[in-house]
Amino acid sequence: KQEVTQIPAALSVPEGENLVLNCSFTDSAIYNLQWFRQDPGKGLTSLLLIQSSQREQTSGRLNASLDKSSGRSTLYIAASQPGDSATYLCAVRTNDMRFGAGTRLTVKP
Amino acid sequence: DVKVTQSSRYLVKRTGEKVFLECVQDMDHENMFWYRQDPGLGLRLIYFSYDVKMKEKGDIPEGYSVSREKKERFSLILESASTNQTSMYLCASSLLGHLYEQYFGPGTRLTVT
Numbered sequence: 001k002q003e004v005t006q007i008p009a010a011l012s013v014p015e016g017e018n019l020v021l022n023c024s025f026t027d028s029a030i031y032n033l034q035w036f037r038q039d040p041g042k043g044l045t046s047l048l049l050i051q052s053s054q055r056e057q058t059s060g061r062l063n064a065s066l067d068k069s070s071g072r073s074t075l076y077i078a079a080s081q082p083g084d085s086a087t088y089l090c091a092v093r094t095n096d097m098r099f100g101a102g103t104r105l106t107v108k109p
Numbered sequence: 110d111v112k113v114t115q116s117s118r119y120l121v122k123r124t125g126e127k128v129f130l131e132c133v134q135d136m137d138h139e140n141m142f143w144y145r146q147d148p149g150l151g152l153r154l155i156y157f158s159y160d161v162k163m164k165e166k167g168d169i170p171e172g173y174s175v176s177r178e179k180k181e182r183f184s185l186i187l188e189s190a191s192t193n194q195t196s197m198y199l200c201a202s203s204l205l206g207h208l209y210e211q212y213f214g215p216g217t218r219l220t221v222t
Contacts (some may be wrong), residue, residue, distance in 0.1 A: 004151075010166070011143070022169040029208035031208060032207070032210075034210055034211070036213075041218065042215055042216060043113075043115075043199055043213040043214050043215040043216040044199065044201075044213040045213070046210050046211070046212065046213075051208060074218075089151070091152075091211075092205075093207055096154065096167075096205075097142075097154070097211065098213060099151045099152040101149065101150070101151040102151065103164060
C-alpha cells in the first residue's frame with residue numbers, strides 16, 4: 001500500500017525567503033503526483049500536476065520536481081509572501097490516490 | 110474553470126439522523142470522489158464513482174453509502190450519523206483515467222452531536 005509522507009509537518013519562515021516542501025512516497029509505480037494548497041476550513045486547490053514521465057512543472061513562483069526512482073517530490077516556493085500561508089498537500093496517483101498529511105506553512109511579514 | 114460545489118459549508122446533526130451531503134460538478138467528469146479529512150490522518154477515500162450508478166468502496170466505507178443517479182451529482186449518505194463521523198467532507202471530480210487531476214469542492218464541515 002502506497003504511503004505518502006510530508007516533512008516537515010509545519011514550517012514558519014520570514015517573508016521573502018525561498019523554501020522547499022518535501023513529499024516522499026513508497027511505491028514508485030505512479031501515474032502522477034499532484035500538489036494542492038488548502039486554506040483553513042476550505043477545500044483543496046490544485047497547484048501543479050506532474051505526470052510520471054515528467055521531471056518538473058512550474059507555475060509562477062512555484063516549481064515542483066519529481067524523482068520517481070527515489071520516491072520524492074519537492075515543491076519550491078520562491079520569494080515567499082504572507083499570502084502563501086496555507087497547508088500544502090501532495091497526492092500520489094497509482095490505482096488510487098494517496099495523500100500526505102500536509103505541511104502547514106506560515107510566512108511572517 | 111472546473112467548478113465543484115457542495116450543498117453545505119457547515120452542518121450540525123444529531124446522533125442517529127440520516128444525513129445527505131450533495132456534490133455537483135459542471136465539467137462532465139466521469140469520476141467523482143468523497144473523502145473525509147481529519148487532523149493527523151489526512152484525506153481518506155470513502156467512496157468513488159466512475160460512471161452513473163457505478164460506485165466503488167474506498168478505504169473507509171463503513172457507515173456511509175453513496176448515490177450517483179446523474180453524471181454531475183454524487184451524494185454521500187450517512188444512514189445513522191454518529192459522533193465519530195464528525196469531520197470535514199471533501200468531494201472531488203476528474204476525467205476518467207489515471208492521468209487527470211482531481212478538482213475539489215470547498216468542503217462540508219459536519220458536526221454530529
